[in-house]
Amino acid sequence: MIGTSFYYTCKRALPLRKRIVSLHSAVKDLRLVLGIETSCDDTGAAVVDENGRILGEAIHSQKEVHLKTGGIIPPVAQKLHADNIDRVVNEALVSSGITPQELSAIATTVKPGLALSLGIGLSYSLKMVNQYSKPFIPIHHMEAHALTVRLLHNVDFPFLVLLISGGHCILAVAKNVSDFLLLGQSLDEAPGETLDKVSRRLSLINHPDCASMSGGQGIEHLAQNGNRKLYNFRIPMSQHQDCNFSFAGLRNHINHVIRKKEMEEGIQQGQILSCIADIAAATQYTIAFHIAKRTQRAILFCKKECLLPSTAATLVVSGGVASNGYIRRVLKSVTDSMDMALLCPPPKLCTDNGVMIAWNGIERLRAGVGIMNNTDGIRYEPRALLGIDVSDHVREANIRVPSLKEHFFG
Numbered sequence: 327m328i329g330t331s332f333y334y335t336c337k338r339a340l341p342l343r344k345r346i347v348s349l350h351s352a353v354k355d356l357r358l359v360l361g362i363e364t365s366c367d368d369t370g371a372a373v374v375d376e377n378g379r380i381l382g383e384a385i386h387s388q389k390e391v392h393l394k395t396g397g398i399i400p401p402v403a404q405k406l407h408a409d410n411i412d413r414v415v416n417e418a419l420v421s422s423g424i425t426p427q428e429l430s431a432i433a434t435t436v437k438p439g440l441a442l443s444l445g446i447g448l449s450y451s452l453k454m455v456n457q458y459s460k461p462f463i464p465i466h467h468m469e470a471h472a473l474t475v476r477l478l479h480n481v482d483f484p485f486l487v488l489l490i491s492g493g494h495c496i497l498a499v500a501k502n503v504s505d506f507l508l509l510g511q512s513l514d515e516a517p518g519e520t521l522d523k524v525s526r527r528l529s530l531i532n533h534p535d536c537a538s539m540s541g542g543q544g545i546e547h548l549a550q551n552g553n554r555k556l557y558n559f560r561i562p563m564s565q566h567q568d569c570n571f572s573f574a575g576l577r578n579h580i581n582h583v584i585r586k587k588e589m590e591e592g593i594q595q596g597q598i599l600s601c602i603a604d605i606a607a608a609t610q611y612t613i614a615f616h617i618a619k620r621t622q623r624a625i626l627f628c629k630k631e632c633l634l635p636s637t638a639a640t641l642v643v644s645g646g647v648a649s650n651g652y653i654r655r656v657l658k659s660v661t662d663s664m665d666m667a668l669l670c671p672p673p674k675l676c677t678d679n680g681v682m683i684a685w686n687g688i689e690r691l692r693a694g695v696g697i698m699n700n701t702d703g704i705r706y707e708p709r710a711l712l713g714i715d716v717s718d719h720v721r722e723a724n725i726r727v728p729s730l731k732e733h734f735f736g
């Protein structure tokens with residue numbers, strides 16, 4: 327208490343202008359990274375210091391445009407990134423009070439993602455890098471999702487990470503900043519893509535509550551008032567003893583049921599089914615069950631191979647679909663039952679943003695890996711694995727998992 331009041335007395339004793347100057351110079355003693363994200367449909371930028379303080383951030387979401395066109399059209403996404411990137415980066419810099427000259431490095435997503443979108447972020451960043459003679463840190467978008475949690479919590483390596491988004495579904499062990507073991511991934515589409523496509527098939531854009539929500543948000547919202555038990559969708563890959571995922575077959579099955587219901591109710595595609603909440607609840611439940619089952623096996627595999635600390639092991643969940651409260655609660659029940667901690671960034675940092683890219687830049691600066699002083703030959707890569715693929719070993723381990731308890735699913 328004495329220490330605190332002394333601190334405040336000292337702070338108050340300084341004139342305001344001097345206080346701002348001293349705060350500013352304290353920030354400038356720390357390394358500062360500008361992060362730029364354009365891998366999909368969000369133009370994001372942020373300035374983060376090496377203590378994880380977010381000094382400034384800005385984002386431009388293209389969601390509304392893509393909702394109207396029924397999905398992302400890459401040249402449209404490219405044009406919107408090109409139209410907004412300068413404004414977004416400047417907003418992040420101005421709100422941080424940091425000039426480009428004061429940055430320690432510029433970090434930008436270069437893989438994986440939509441080629442046309444990645445290209446805009448990379449060429450903009452390279453211009454800045456050359457103009458201000460700054461080091462460049464190329465970022466793997468999924469590595470950034472995986473490390474975001476360390477900006478907020480004290481999580482040591484190694485930890486297990488589940489990344490569920492619109493483009494990916496990955497289970498991996500994060501051994502270090504740039505060192506991952508890939509345990510499994512989606513063999514077809516990602517859960518966010520499935521949720522987006524089912525939402526479109528249900529015409530959520532015409533639903534008064536959901537018109538401006540992403541597909542996943544819309545399904546989560548409707549599912550709250552639905553009965554998941556009224557529809558029985560098959561759980562994907564239940565015969566496969568591995569950590570891979572599949573969602574395309576499930577989506578076809580759901581679409582088939584929607585078509586049947588439309589015929590029964592005598593309505594056209596575009597109109598809203600009376601049973602929409604029940605279908606949303608069953609969809610969300612089946613996706614959550616599939617994800618939980620693969621995660622359970624990944625935890626058992628890590629325990630068998632001693633890949634995680636024997637006490638206080640952590641599962642980190644991130645990516646846009648990790649914003650889903652129901653999926654989080656199911657995964658919390660799984661980790662509680664298996665003696666693991668669960669950590670998820672807040673929804674705002676689960677979906678794409680510039681902060682996670684800037685923070686990944688800080689992580690790489692601190693570890694001294696992947697910092698480029700010469701950017702000749704740098705290219706974006708639309709496809710890029712995360713880490714070393716050990717999914718065959720996982721399958722060969724042939725791990726059977728105990729039944730998930732009914733009460734995990736509400």
Ligand code: KG4
Nearest residue numbers: 491492493518541542543646647650677678
């Ligand atoms: O990570 P993200 O912003 O972009 C990619 O890298 O893909 O994830 C976007 C995805 C979309 O498919 C969106 O429908 C889904 O995240 N999403 C959700 C929720 N909010 C966003 N899915 C389920 N529940 C949510 N609350």
Ligand code: ZN
Nearest residue numbers: 491645646678
């Ligand atoms: Zn993402």
